[in-house]
C-alpha cells in the first residue's frame with residue numbers, strides 16, 4: 177500500500193460546546209468542562225452535568241497527571257497521515273482529577289516493553305501538524 | 319416464559335454474500351426476503367410489518383443505493399404495513415428486537431426483519447485518498463479521538479479492551495488463537511462459509527497484527543450481504559412450513575454514549591447489563607443453553623459475551639476457551655456456523671439464523687448440536703448491545 181505521507185491527520189471540527197478545548201490546546205493548557213454546581217468534570221462536553229443536572233458549566237484546567245487505562249500499539253494505518261507514523265501507541269488515560277474521567281490520546285517516548293495498564297503518565301504537548309497541537313502523554317517520573 | 323403471547327421465528331434467508339457482489343442493496347434485500355418467505359412457505363400477504371437496518375460498517379464506497387423497510391415492502395407487494403422501522407441498530411439485533419416488541423404489543427402480527435450491509439472502503443482505498451487536498455474533519459465526539467489515530471473501529475472496540483484483559487487477567491494471545499482455530503473448525507463444515515480451510519495455532523500466530531494484540535484472523539470479514547428473518551405470533555406460527563422457534567427472552571441495552579473510545583471497563587459495558595436483563599426475564603439458566611452464537615466482529619467481543627452471560631467467571635474466559643468448551647464436541651458449542659470471521663460480516667443476523675436452524679434440527683449436517691432445545695445469540699458490544707434466548711418448545 178503506497179501513498180504519499182499526508183500532512184494532516186483527521187482534523188478536529190470544533191463546535192460551540194468544544195471550542196474551548198481546542199483553544200486550550202493552542203495555549204498548551206488542558207481544559208475540561210466542569211460543573212460549577214457539584215464540581216464534576218464532563219468529558220465529552222455536554223450542555224448539562226449528568227451528576228446534578230446543573231447547566232452552569234465552565235472549562236477548568238486540569239493537572240495533566242494520569243494513569244494508563246488502556247492502550248494498543250497500532251501496526252496498520254487507516255488514514256494516510258498515519259502511514260509513516262507506525263507503530264504508534266493509541267491510549268486511553270484516566271486523569272487524576274476524577275475516577276472515570278478519561279481522554280483518548282497517544283503515549284509518546286515510552287518503549288513498548290515498558291507500557292503497562294495502570295502506569296502513571298503525564299501530559300506533554302505535541303504540534304503534530306501546522307496549527308494542530310495535541311495533548312499526549314508520556315511516562316511520569318516515579 | 320409461559321405466556322400464550324409468545325413470538326416465533328418462522329422463516330430465514332440470505333442473499334448472495336461476498337466481496338463487492340455487483341448487486342445493488344435492493345437486489346440483495348429482495349433475494350434475502352424472498353428466501354425467507356420461501357423458507358416459511360409464506361406469501362407477501364401474510365406479512366404486515368417490516369424492520370430493517372441498512373448501513374455500512376465504516377466508510378462507504380461511493381454510489382451505493384440505500385434500501386429501507388418501506389421500499390422492501392413496496393418491491394415485494396407487502397402492505398399496507400402496520401409497523402415499520404428503518405435504521406434500527408446496532409447490528410441485526412435492532413431490527414429483531416423491534417419486530418418482537420411490535421408483535422408483542424399487538425401493533426402487527428408478522429414482521430419481515432432484515433439487515434442489509436455493504437462492504438466498507440478497503441484499507442487500500444482509504445490510504446489512496448488525498449487527505450491534504452480534501453482533509454477529513456472529525457466532528458462531534460469524534461474530534462476527541464480521530465486526530466490521535468483512533469480511526470478504525472477495531473482499535474477502540476477490540477485492541478484496547480483485549481490488551482487490558484491481558485494485562486489485568488493474564489489472558490494470552492494463545493487464548494485468542496484457540497478461539498479462532500475452534501471457530502474455523504465449525505466453518506469448515508458449513509457450505510455457506512466463505513472461509514473453510516482449517517487453521518492451526520501456527521497459522522494464527524503467522525497472521526499479521528492490525529493493532530496489538532488484534533491480528534487479521536481476529537477480525538470479521540466485510541462483505542455485501544442481506545439477511546432476513548420473519549417473526550409472527552404463536553397463534554399463526556404453526557400455519558407455516560417450518561417448525562416455529564420461540565423467543566424465550568430478549569434484552570436490549572445501551573450505556574453511556576455511542577462512541578467506543580472512552581467507555582468504562584468491559585465489566586461495566588452494555589453486554590453485562592444486557593445479560594442481567596436477559597436472564598431476569600426467563601427461568602432458564604446458562605447451564606440450560608445448548609448452543610451459543612456470539613458476535614465475533616473481533617475475538618475479544620466473544621470473550622466479553624462469554625463472561626457477561628455467565629458461561630464462565632470474570633477474567634476466566636481465556637482458559638475456558640483454551641480447554642475446548644466452545645469447540646466441536648465441547649460442552650458449549652459456540653458460533654456453530656463459523657461466525658462472521660468465516661461466513662462474512664452479515665452483521666449479527668447469521669447468529670440468529672444459525673440459532674433457528676440448530677433448534678429446528680436437521681439443517682446443519684455434522685454441525686448439528688444433538689437435541690438442541692435452547693440457543694442464545696447476542697450482537698454488538700461496548701455502548702450498545704442486545705441478546706435473544708430462543709427455544710424449540
Ligand SMILES: [Zn+2]
Nearest residue numbers: 211214225228
Ligand atoms: Zn454537577
